Amino acid sequence: MDSKLVFLLFAMAMAIASSAMASDPSPLQDFCVADHASKVFVNGLVCKNPKQVSEKDFFFSGLDKAGNSKSRVGSIVTPVNVEQIPGLNTLGISLVRIDFQPGGLNPPHTHPRATELLTVLEGTLGVGFVTSNTENRLISKILKKGDVFVFPIGLIHFQINLGNKPAVAITGLSSQNPGVITIANALFGSKPPIDINVLAKAFSLEKDVVEYLQDEFSG
Template structure:
């Protein structure tokens, strides 16, 4: 594990820096911070756009580091996927900094299914394996941009567009994705449609997707288990 971080820490650092260096005129992500830092105060239950700051006098160096991405995720599931996020929810030091990062472990033939990040673009660095990656533009074109990438390559998924990653190599693939938001948000399309809470009206799904009532119920049962 030590050799892995030695080999890839520079690339991971570059991902984070690139995600945070957008020109001001084109920035469409988190607002600029108004102080040096605002470490999340986990004792507060106040609801604001972000998180309440910890008293600066109580902040320590350990607030600015996290081991959340250190270990491989568990890919023994239907999708063969484990996504481990280091964002303001799991790493308080990222609060107000406008960046986050995630570790993506994908088993052989595994899939990170079509999803969107409503608050950030995603810059993916593939550390190990081969992935088929792609995204679809918005209407009216709905154009698919997809290709295979190999270890050492990067790929950008524009903000808010549907995208995916499929492991088409041998063995587990490992990728790291950086985001220009402290909390990028993730919405899997299948879950949003068939596993919402409360459930989406059957008639909406039947009409929109041209499915039978039986198909809708079958997909509800199937997707709720993934």
């Protein structure tokens, strides 16, 4: 076989292999129920012995009940991920319920491992996300009951209740453990705290304002 053709086929095979390794693998069995008791650390969670699996590993109850949204920001998130349903392990999906007080806010945050698909069940929400630094463009929309909105993976986004009554939303996420980074909490509430000079320069704030915010978010 011609050496150039051999090289081309090898390059194509390597490209396909690297592409396959860059994404989450598909499940290789019916399920891989998370064994939360295991002390083995892997990228994900260790599988429980299939013979010890029961229907309880695939079940969660109570999402019909409102969470206590009387918080500082007027909202509460009730997650249903692999921590609540071990059977979600390796399946790449989870969801949350979000309850809002009138005027309540789900503050600007990001999910490092998931795209979010939000559906409004009750109320009117203002939602939006910001594109990456090349534009920093705000894409926003006012949603009513039955409306759906997508927040792409990794982008900063928010939801706020624009009505004078409580609001409820359900969101699906494309990860068993999407993670969440609330921007203000992460920057002003980190432990140990970020150097005041860094935050003052980054946000063009006076140092006493940074100190105040660090006190507010340090818990």
